[in-house]
Amino acid sequence: MTTTSVPGEQPGTAMTAEAYGALRTSAALWVGTSVLITNQFGQVLVQHVDYRDTCLLAGGAVDKGESPARAATRELVEELGVTATVDRCLAVDWVSADSSGAPAAMRFPGEILHVFDGGVWDDDRIGEIRLPPSEITGIEFVEPARLPDLLSPSDARRALSALRARINGSGAALLEDGHPTAPTTLDRLEVLRTPRKPQRWPWQAASVPSGLPVRQSWGWLFAPDGRVLVLIGQDTGSGCLPGGTLEPGDHNDPAAALRREAYEEAQVLISDPLHLGYLYDASGPQARVRLYARLTHSRPVARDPATGQTYARVLATAEQAAELFDWGPDGAHQIRAVHAARARLGLPNPQRQTVTELPAQGSIF
Structure with missing residues (x-):
């Protein structure tokens, strides 16, 4: 030696x-x-x-x-x-x-x-x-x-x-x-450094019943590799799906609300949204709708004009996305519906991999 x-x-x-x-x-x-x-x-x-x-x-x-x-x-x-x-x-x-x-x-x-x-x-x-x-x-x-x-x-x-x-x-x-x-991207964004808001409403894989108001419209937006878009607040490290509250200009159309919110929050363009299901919020009572669509373009990162927030745009598997939220055990039902939607779009089932960020300057999918 x-x-x-x-x-x-x-x-x-x-x-x-x-x-x-x-x-x-x-x-x-x-x-x-x-x-x-x-x-x-x-x-x-x-x-x-x-x-x-x-x-x-x-x-x-x-x-x-x-x-x-x-x-x-x-x-x-x-x-x-x-x-x-x-x-x-x-x-x-x-x-x-x-x-x-x-x-x-x-x-x-x-x-x-x-x-x-x-x-x-x-x-x-x-x-x-x-x-x-x-x-x-x-x-x-x-x-x-x-x-x-x-x-x-x-x-x-x-x-x-x-x-x-x-x-x-x-x-x-x-x-x-x-x-x-x-x-990693999750480390750099300090994901989970702020408390998650509980969203433990029961999942309904059905159309919204007549007479039940729709309060919010959120989207599962798919990249070509089968992963989905998640937004991470730069100032908070908190995750959310693209979407938000319906506004008067949306004319009670959840798809119109999602297209608008996806562009304002994430600067992305999407295909025509399709209905996935909804979360039943008994406090209204009201429905919080989930739609799904393909990502088609992303524009350069910009501030959300409604909140002043700038989001990091990351791609994750559906399971990884769910781990950033507090949905409780019922969240598994929604994830199964997401995979069924992905299959209907003809997209692959992605393996768990390191969460990655979309290019800040934008891209075409």
Whole structure:
């Protein structure tokens, strides 16, 4: 083995196994693991603990001779009483020695921390949770935007980066103190940094009944590769589908409202919109219509004249789009209808991939 063993030693000097081992030991880091778990509303499970004043994701230290994935599985049993297979890594974070605020007596050398995907837990799985007699004092599912209020700054950055990596589905994100080394579109836009508005109205795959007022018209707008257009507020990181409230000039026509809103908000032109279904809002009562169409052109990015907002225009799969909203379990019914509409348009079923942004200068589809 020929490498330098101490500073100043000439390159190429042969090292003994003992010297090489000592060198590597002097640079050793701790290894930790955590698990990102969400419920069917896209909220993140956090643990309240009795040994610090901030919350944590499930997880802990990796034991000697233990792999990070095995440690994650063990920690779920120890902390939540749940046995689950954990084998997909969402993020690997290099945590610097001076970033944690650890007391000097701890001699914290830095850490490599893995974040694994614990999946989406339904009510039955959540009902299986059994907390240990000490350390974990409670759990709750919280909006992603609340993580910076509940976790330490670096823990919150890491959790949000892992959540965005899960949405992208393109492999584990590499982080340094919670910051992505290669930020994606979702990272750059800081998606999920503000609370999502609950939109848990029941889905109706039918025409709007006579006499039920239509309040809003939103669109699933398809690119040629089968992905859909989602708008992300530059100032908020919040997502929305193109569309909005019907105005007098729309003459109670949801399709006219969608064409107008798509151009004002997103500067896109679309084919003739077709009816997909509606959400029944009992507070009116009223209907919030969903239409679908093809994207045909995008113009240069501009401000929405109605709100002054400038949106980033991103393409995502229907499932990725749904993960940016709080639709609850009923959202799955709408996604099935979206795929049926995509098939009627003769478009491919896209695989999950990194969310990408439309060119700011515009394009033809």
